[in-house]
Amino acid sequence: MVLILLAAYNGEAYIKAQIESIQAQSYQKWNLVIRDDCSTDGTLQIIDEITAEDPRVFVLENQGKNLGAIRNFGVLMEFAVSKNSDYIFFADQDDVWMPLKLQTMLEVFKSKEALYGSSLPQLIYSDLSVVSEELVEISPSMMQYQRIGHEEEGGWKVLAVQNFVTGCSMAINHSLLRMTVPLPQGIVMHDWWIALYASVLGRITFIDKPLVQYRQHSKNQVGAKSLWGSLNPFRNSLLDSWKRGQKNMLLVQRQAGLLATILRADAVSDVRYDLLNAFSTICELPKLKRFKIIGKEKLHRQHWLLQSVLCCRIFMLPKK
Numbered sequence: 001m002v003l004i005l006l007a008a009y010n011g012e013a014y015i016k017a018q019i020e021s022i023q024a025q026s027y028q029k030w031n032l033v034i035r036d037d038c039s040t041d042g043t044l045q046i047i048d049e050i051t052a053e054d055p056r057v058f059v060l061e062n063q064g065k066n067l068g069a070i071r072n073f074g075v076l077m078e079f080a081v082s083k084n085s086d087y088i089f090f091a092d093q094d095d096v097w098m099p100l101k102l103q104t105m106l107e108v109f110k111s112k113e114a115l116y117g118s119s120l121p122q123l124i125y126s127d128l129s130v131v132s133e134e135l136v137e138i139s140p141s142m143m144q145y146q147r148i149g150h151e152e153e154g155g156w157k158v159l160a161v162q163n164f165v166t167g168c169s170m171a172i173n174h175s176l177l178r179m180t181v182p183l184p185q186g187i188v189m190h191d192w193w194i195a196l197y198a199s200v201l202g203r204i205t206f207i208d209k210p211l212v213q214y215r216q217h218s219k220n221q222v223g224a225k226s227l228w229g230s231l232n233p234f235r236n237s238l239l240d241s242w243k244r245g246q247k248n249m250l251l252v253q254r255q256a257g258l259l260a261t262i263l264r265a266d267a268v269s270d271v272r273y274d275l276l277n278a279f280s281t282i283c284e285l286p287k288l289k290r291f292k293i294i295g296k297e298k299l300h301r302q303h304w305l306l307q308s309v310l311c312c313r314i315f316m317l318p319k320k
Contacts, residue, residue: 001083001084003080003087005077006034006093007034009036009038009072011043032091033059035072035075036059047059078181085174086173087173095215112203122173122175125170127210128141148162148164148302150164156200156276164302165204169214176197176202188255245309256276256280275298279297279299290315
């Protein structure tokens with residue numbers, strides 16, 4: 001069973017096009033479950049019109065609760081566990097799927113399961129093309145646009161400090177779903193947490209072609225930024241940007257610590273645990289010794305500029 005999870009909030013401008021792109025898939029044996037996070041626009045009305053015509057699309061009751069993006073997906077994932085779905089795909093409300101997305105990713109799942117079995121937690125994701133609000137191409141590859149790449153071996157050394165898996169391009173098998181539900185409090189974002197988990201306790205496979213048109217607009221929850229766009233100090237107040245970045249770094253540390261705790265409880269004690277534990281407790285060390293940990297554990301971001309910023313941020317974090 002293929003189950004697609006779509007977390008919606010005030011998406012009336014684009015959600016119909018996204019759902020229509022799912023309905024236009026070459027592979028048609030799927031169900032789409034949507035949770036609307038108490039939208040104040042016409043999103044729910046659009047969804048209701050679609051569900052009335054397509055029995056594969058249905059709405060999960062929100063009980064009047066606005067949960068935010070992470071918990072919205074978290075509730076959908078908990079629902080997916082109850083449905084015992086084989087493969088779970090994640091969709092954002094404002095993108096457009098390529099017609100062969102489901103078929104292509106399912107074929108990769110099958111080939112990997114033939115090698116490793118269905119019990120191995122697996123995540124598969126693809127590249128995306130970056131497009132404007134009107135679907136005019138900005139970049140044929142989000143990975144190149146953001147100067148990021150797939151890490152086949154030891155991906156946790158990057159994913160501990162930088163996410164390279166875009167949620168709306170990923171799918172997971174039931175084994176990984178069960179391991180990552182419920183989403184814990186204190187993670188940075190659901191896709192980052194799932195990717196980090198898969199890199200440590202399962203396997204991540206990258207499809208090196210765009211299967212999603214990633215729509216850039218002013219209301220993106222995260223948005224695709226070029227390398228310079230993510231580092232440009234003139235976009236906002238430099239001090240405010242630094243403070244936000246430091247606050248986010250503490251969240252990234254906490255996320256690593258959450259997974260280290262899970263590994264310790266499962267008696268997993270190896271280089272994976274050592275790295276996550278060392279990073280999550282790095283603020284306990286004198287500032288200069290923090291650089292030794294970065295080098296010893298090979299913690300790194302995927303561009304020297306981003307790595308330089310990472311080192312500065314870790315150095316400037318207050319000692320606990």
